[in-house]
Amino acid sequence: MAARATAFHRLVDVEQIMGMPISIHTILDGPATADSAVQAAARRCFDDLRQVDRVFSPFDPRSDVRRIARGELRDADAAPMLAEVRELCDQARDATGGLFDAGWKGWFDPTGLVKGWAVEDVARRHLEPLLTDPRVAAVGINAGGDMQLFTHPDSSWIWNVGITDPRASGEIIATLPVSTGAIATSGTAERGPHIIDPRTGRPTTGILSATVAADSLTRADLWATTAMIAGFDDLSWLDGAGTSTGLLVAADGRTRRWLGRTEITVTAHDQDFLTGVVGGA
Numbered sequence: 001m002a003a004r005a006t007a008f009h010r011l012v013d014v015e016q017i018m019g020m021p022i023s024i025h026t027i028l029d030g031p032a033t034a035d036s037a038v039q040a041a042a043r044r045c046f047d048d049l050r051q052v053d054r055v056f057s058p059f060d061p062r063s064d065v066r067r068i069a070r071g072e073l074r075d076a077d078a079a080p081m082l083a084e085v086r087e088l089c090d091q092a093r094d095a096t097g098g099l100f101d102a103g104w105k106g107w108f109d110p111t112g113l114v115k116g117w118a119v120e121d122v123a124r125r126h127l128e129p130l131l132t133d134p135r136v137a138a139v140g141i142n143a144g145g146d147m148q149l150f151t152h153p154d155s156s157w158i159w160n161v162g163i164t165d166p167r168a169s170g171e172i173i174a175t176l177p178v179s180t181g182a183i184a185t186s187g188t189a190e191r192g193p194h195i196i197d198p199r200t201g202r203p204t205t206g207i208l209s210a211t212v213a214a215d216s217l218t219r220a221d222l223w224a225t226t227a228m229i230a231g232f233d234d235l236s237w238l239d240g241a242g243t244s245t246g247l248l249v250a251a252d253g254r255t256r257r258w259l260g261r262t263e264i265t266v267t268a269h270d271q272d273f274l275t276g277v278v279g280g281a
Helices: 036-056 064-069 081-095 114-132 217-230
Strands: 008-017 020-029 136-143 146-151 159-164 172-178 181-187 207-214 245-250 255-259 262-264
Touching: 008 036, 020 036, 020 114, 036 064, 036 081, 036 114, 036 136, 064 081, 081 114, 114 136, 114 146, 114 181, 114 217, 146 159, 146 217, 159 181, 159 207, 172 181, 172 245, 181 217, 207 217, 217 245
Parallel strands: none
Antiparallel strands: 008 020, 020 136, 136 146, 146 181, 159 172, 181 207, 207 245, 245 255, 255 262
16 A cells, blocks of 8 residues: 655644643644644643542552552552552563552652653544544654654654763654554653652662653553663563663663664664654654
């Protein structure tokens, strides 16, 4: 089947949720005119993500997870989504050998998994169905640099995702062309050493950023966090991660990359391989 037209135009909706800018990008074959279906899908995404924040925010004392931690709310009386995320966190703890543990603080805090899960969920429910519209070539969501992206199989559109160099603000260390998939980056460039090793209760050191690509943002987000905790010298987690590719950047500037379960060496002329802001062909 022939590829669809390449006269692409982009519609962008942005709102501040979960303490970060979240943007929805719709790529149209043809003029970027206002579209009620696209706008309605974006509103549903933003509304659902606000509800997720009300349930899971570790910073809001009114959230369900904080009220449960204080003994003011039972799990059975919390929002139904909490049970789903708790089960995912239990599975993630087992899959990572304890490198991810939502209960390490003594109360349930799914930071490191819940954002990826929430963004992927709204993207699959509200955005992916837009591809049934013949005008829509691609659609994606970017939550603070973590992305779930979709492209119509007949379209030539490619998302060119740039991975930010954590050592140089505004610089791109590599690029990753994506048709459909997810990318997550965990690191210290924006918020400092905030990622905690649940085994020690101390911030991770040695890695400035970990970028992971997978088919699922839930998976990519989890394993980007896990990679930061495992450390630069440990890629043993790759065997069970189910990621497609990734990039680690150490504090001393060294990098490690992989495809599937295999680490690869990339020469200077092969730099266009991976990183963090939504782009386009």
